Every structure is written in structure tokens, then in C-alpha cells.
Amino acid sequence: MAICAQCGNDYAKSFDVTFGGANYSFDSFECAIQKLAPECGHCGCKILGHGTDHGGVIYCCDHCARQGAA
Template identity: 55%
Template sequence: MAQCEVCGNDYYLSFEVVTAGNRHVFDCFECAIHKLAPVCAHCGCRIIGHGIEAKETFFCCANCARQSGVSGVADHIWGKEKETAEKYAEQ
């Protein structure tokens, strides 16, 4: 068994994550996210999806990036892709 480095739980199903050459041990994804996930520079939430990186800064979404002065970002697509999505939504 290995002890979680966040909560201290000694759990038989603990797992390791290696990032940037550093080994970490956790008992659950919640603890891994708490320790390793980047933080949105605008709203402060943990980024557990893809997020957006602009100018070496992480944001959870395009809105937060825009609110921080980043232009040209979107988390959705307009145009033909929107028409296709609307077509399938009607079915």
C-alpha cells in the first residue's frame, strides 16, 4: 500500500502519476486534481479538461481568457459546424 500525498490515506488501490520527472502518489483522482491540475488565472478554478493556454497562462475556458485580455479564442465553433449541429439537434 502507498500513502496519498494529499490526504495521507494509506490505500491499497493508490496510484502513481509521474509528471515532469516527479513521482506523485494519490488515493483518488480528487486528490490528484487538487495537487496537479493547473489553476485558471482568471476565476481560480482547477482546470481538469483541456482549458486554454495563452501567453504561458492557463484559463479554464475561452470566456476567462477573453476577460483577461486574450483575443482570438473560442470554446465553440460557429459557421457550417453550427448548421450541422442544429440539423442533428432537430432530429
Template identity: 55%
Template sequence: MAVCEVCSNDYEKAFEVRAEGVVHIFDSFECAAQRLAPSCENCQCRILGHGLQSNGQFFCCAHCARQKGHAQLVDHA
């Protein structure tokens, strides 16, 4: 069994995720998202979809990007 690095649950169905050369162990997708998904610079929600990026900042949607001064970002054209 393996121990989740987020919640410390020792679970027989834990899985590994390799990201940027580092191996992470999780017991659920929820814990994986909590550790690895970027957070929106405006509302701090976890970005699980495509999101938007500008100047190294991540946003969950164009509305949040505009709130931080990135008017050029749009959700769809």
C-alpha cells in the same frame, strides 16, 4: 499500502502518477487533480479538460481568457 501526498490517506489501492520526472502517489483522481491540474488564472477553478493557454497563463474557457485581456482565444471556431 501507500500514503496519498494530498490527504495522507494510507490506502491499498493508491496509484502513482509520473509528471515532469517526479513520481506522485494518490488515493483518488480527486487528489491527483488537486495537486497536478493547473488553475484558471481568472476564476481559479481546476482545469480538468483541455482549457486554453496564452503567454504561459492557463484558462478554463475563452470567457475567462477575455477577462484577463486575451481576446484572441476562443472556445471553438
């Protein structure tokens, strides 16, 4: 059992993620996303796919990249 790094739940079916040299335990993908996924530089949503990078800022889509660069 491990304590979730996001919500603090102690869960028997937790999983571990190594990200940026740090190790984390999570009880769900939802918690892993909330803790580790980058946020869009325009709308703030969590980016679950590749996203798009423009000028060193990551965006969830081309629309947000155009809005953020404006």
C-alpha cells in the same frame, strides 16, 4: 499500500502518477486533481480538460481568457 501525496491517507488501492519528472501516489482522482491540475488564471478553478493558453497563462475557457487579458 501507499501514502497519498495530497491527503496523507494510507490506501491499498492507491495509484501512481509521474508528472514533471516527479512521482506521486494518490488514493483518488480528486486528490490527484487537487495536487497536480493547473488553475485558471482568471477564476482559479482546477482545469481538468485542455484549457486554453493566452500569453503564457492557462485558462479554463475562452470567456476567462478574454476576462484575464482585459
